Amino acid sequence: VTIRRVDYTPPAFAIDKVELEFDLAPLTTTVTNRMQLRRAPGASARDLVLHGEDLELVRAEIDGKPWTGVQVSTDGLTVSNVPEQPFELTLVTTNRPSANTSLSGLYVSNHNFFTQCEAEGFRRITYFLDRPDVMTTYTVTLRASRADYPVLLSNGNLVETGELPDGRHFARWHDPFPKPSYLFALVAGKLVAREQRIRIRSGEEKLLQVWVEPHDLPKTEYAMQSLVHSIEWDEERFGLPLDLERFMIVAVGDFNMGAMENKGLNIFNTKYVLADAETATDIDFSGIEAVVGHEYFHNWTGNRVTCRDWFQLSLKEGLTVFRDQEFSADMAAAGGSPEAAAAARAARRIDDVRGLRQNQFAEDAGPMAHPVRPDSYVEINNFYTMTVYEKGAEVVRMYQTLFGRDGFRKGMDLYFARHDGQAVTCDDFRAAMADANQRDLTQFERWYSQAGTPHVSATAQYDAAARTFDITLTQGYGPASADAKATQKGPLLIPFAIGLVGSDGKDLPLRLAQDGQVLAEPQTTRVLELTETEQTFRFVDVAEEPLPSLLRNFSAPVIVSYDYTDAQLTFLFAHDSDPFNRWEAGQRLATRALLSLADAAARGDALSLDPEIVAAFGRVLRDSTLAPAFRELALTLPSESYLAEQIEEADPAAVHAARLFFRRALANGLRDDLMAAYEQNRVEGLYEPSAVDAGRRGLKNVALSYLADLDDPDDAAELARAQYDSADNMTERSAALVTLLQIGPSAARAPLDDFYLRFEKEALALDKWFGMQATRRGAPGERVLDDVGALMAHPAFSLKNPNRARALIFQFCMGNAAQFHATDGSGYAFWAEQVLALDAINPQVASRLARSLERWRKFTPALREKMRAALERVAAGVQSKDVREVVEKALAP
Ligand code: ARG
Ligand code: ZN
Secondary structure (H helix, E strand, O other): OEHHHHHHOOOEEEEEEEEEEEEEEOOEEEEEEEEEEEEOOOOOOEEEEEEEEOOEEEEEOOOEOOOOOEEEEOOOOOOOOOOOEEEEEEEEEEEEEHOOOOOOOEEEEEEEEEEEEOOOOOOOOOOOOOOOOOOOEEEEEEEEOOOOOOOOEEEOOEEEEEEOOEEEEEEEEEEEEEHHHHOOOOOOOOOOEEEEEEOOOOOEEEEEEEEHHHHHHHHHHHHHHHHHHHHHHHHHHHHHOOOOOOEEEEEEEOOOOEOOOOOOEEEEEEEHHOOOOOOOOOHHHHHHHHHHHHHHHOOOOOOEEEEOHHHHHHHHHHHHHHHHHHHHHHHHHHOOHHHHHHHHHHHHHHHHHHHHHHHHHHHHHOOOOOOOOEEEEOOHHHHHOOOHHHHHHHHHHHHHHHHHHHHHHHHHHHHHHHHHOOOOOOOHHHHHHHOOOOOOHHHHHHHHHOOOOOEEEEEEEEEEOOEEEEEEEEEEOOOOOHHHHOOOOOOOEEEEEEEEOOOOOOOOOOEEEEEEEEEEEEOOEEEEEEEEEEEEEEOOOOOOEEEEEEEEHHHOEEEEEEOOOHHHHHHHHHOOOOOHHHHHHHHHHHHHHHHHHHHHOOOOOOOOOOOHHHHHHHHHHOOOOOOHHHHHHEEEEEEEHHHOOOOEEEEEHHHHHHHHHHHHHHOOOOOOHHHHHHHHHHOOOOOOOOOHHHHHHHHHHHEEEEHOOOOOOHHHHHHHHHHHHHHHOOOHHHHHHHHHHHOOOHHHHHHHHHHHHHHHHHHHHHHHHHHHHHHHOOOOOOHHHHHHHHHHHHOOOOOOHHHHHHHHHHHHHHHOHHHHOOOOOHHHHHHHHHHHHHHHHHHHHHHHHHHHOOOOHHHHHHHHHHHHHHHHHHHOOOOHHHHHHHHHHHHHO
């Protein structure tokens, strides 16, 4: 069944409050649910229809008397002829936590209980109005064996604890804030907490806890520190305080996603909580900071103000991703000089945009394309997407680009003044931004309703005599699915930041002619507002023909085309004052070369690369005025999957050959510079996950990886082996091992075994061990899939643990393009088998994997046919609506 946004109707009943009692046991848990219900004003329904899944109904009572008018179905419960007046409905149900492998609802992980209710997991716990616009206050009593479950947690404040007969005990929690059911959580088990007390600006003291299994306690310091920073940051930047007496984070090893913002009781994948120097990389540390921030920020953007319905998901997710991006950028920039701060900020921005372009742009061009606010879905869990999250964050960022930080803050203040405690829509957020800044944002609505990535093409005209520079911008969309096309109704309001670069490499002053006036800009970057399909902007008094620097800092999530020559790109790569566009110039230069190399490789022609391009990368590599983090990003080529996406009929083997050729050309051409970068960026002293140290390690390790692509990789092998042996942190150790794997399996054999023995008991480190073998390049003719197959049989492998499945299977299918797309179709057959196996265990995880074939039409005919066969095989055997939606949309004509 397809659920449509236009079919929204308000709930017929309201729940004034709910009391839940849990008798927790792994095989069968009993839930007693007592709800105070009333008809919504104006509603007249005689029957009450509740959601419910995989529940056993034991008893139903209304106002304390058994009620026989109940009808159970596969997706809920209908209670007929309920009283006109407010009434109390009591429902007793059981569910089976240890048999729940979907990790949605109440489940068991390593003998402890956890819940995941977003989006529709609460209905697997009890019958309920499981929709985000039904908000109520919860009182929750947990009862369980004290020996097995000494810790009992739920949302809000702890009001009572005590003993019960037979070695059982209880805890009662009350959450004073009304919330939708998707924010409910409970945790029970053998856990310990790192605690910290902080005083917020109001003077109130708050208790912070990070709960983990006892042996993991030493790995919680960074998460706690990130939580403290998040709380301080949200007060400082947005005036938003922590509103509960205590705030808890709990880590769980079996989790479908990254983390969940349950009110006062965030539940996290261990990957985003646990870290120490030995087991976590710089990237892991920064992921923890970002996700801790993200979930904490949801307390206001998501929890205090929530979504009316799931079509509005980006209301909370786009906004909260934007907030976590800003937080991470501020944290990276903190404490450094203004130049260092700007560089650190730029590195974060580049990273975020790279992710967006690599994954969201592909989504927007494929069969699952949908607007930031989708119009329909079959399974809502399939819409926790890059579009809703990352493109949604770009849409929020555009308000800030248009109105500035202060204007954005005014809009946020108005949003909370209007909507605190409510379940609202993306339109309400846009209205707050518009009203606070006295702007008509009607046209901006199209960012929410149109699917597909907008294209902006630019042409420029310099008139030397008149000293004018005209830039004409044209907007439209590229090829898209029929569904996506149908949403594309008209031009968008695109904030288009531009600078004009002079022949000395410095920015020229900007004087924009507009409505018969000349606007002299104090800054050398101006945000043009493109609102028409085609629009020309005139700069006057332009002393020389400039080189335009377009879409600075990626001011809108669009694809820009402009006819730059290689020499112009080289110039911008060396000089653009906008660090994002400086990086972008290098990427454009590389992408263009890589695509023509791929073309040549596909035709079987000899490959060659212009030495000027190698030289351009060499100059950036050697430029010690540039932050190492920036140089690392500049040296990182677009991925094979991103490149394939740029080609009409992609041949992954040709793309692979092209990228390898380019890397070898850089390695051979810049050998001494790479060696110098390696030596100069060693970080001495105690490991610290700071942005500066991480940047140096990043540059050093990217240099090492290039050196391993020299015709003679012996020096690189020696460096990598020494680095592996002397490493005192995971960043250095894993980078060394990945480089050895790149050189070849025999070079990596001994350290790979060492790594396993060293981290046998460290689940997250072991995930890396699986992952690096799955993403290994493989020699010509070698099948990495054979290793993957063997690793599936390894005693440490389990399909039931999402992190492990992602480490091995997803990494192979999504992170090793050349091997996955092997011409014999073996990768696709493996994919089909694993999607079906996962489908029976965990539909959400299966569905994510299913999506890795959705771009099948982009490939060469031979591959395409094999992919279609694999998709059809899955379509024939699928059980869940999650996977069915994905494969059916992929196969639709
Ligand atoms: N709201 C969570 C976050 O972004 C994600 C939960 C998604 N869960 C799901 N089953 N789709 O922070
Ligand atoms: Zn979120």
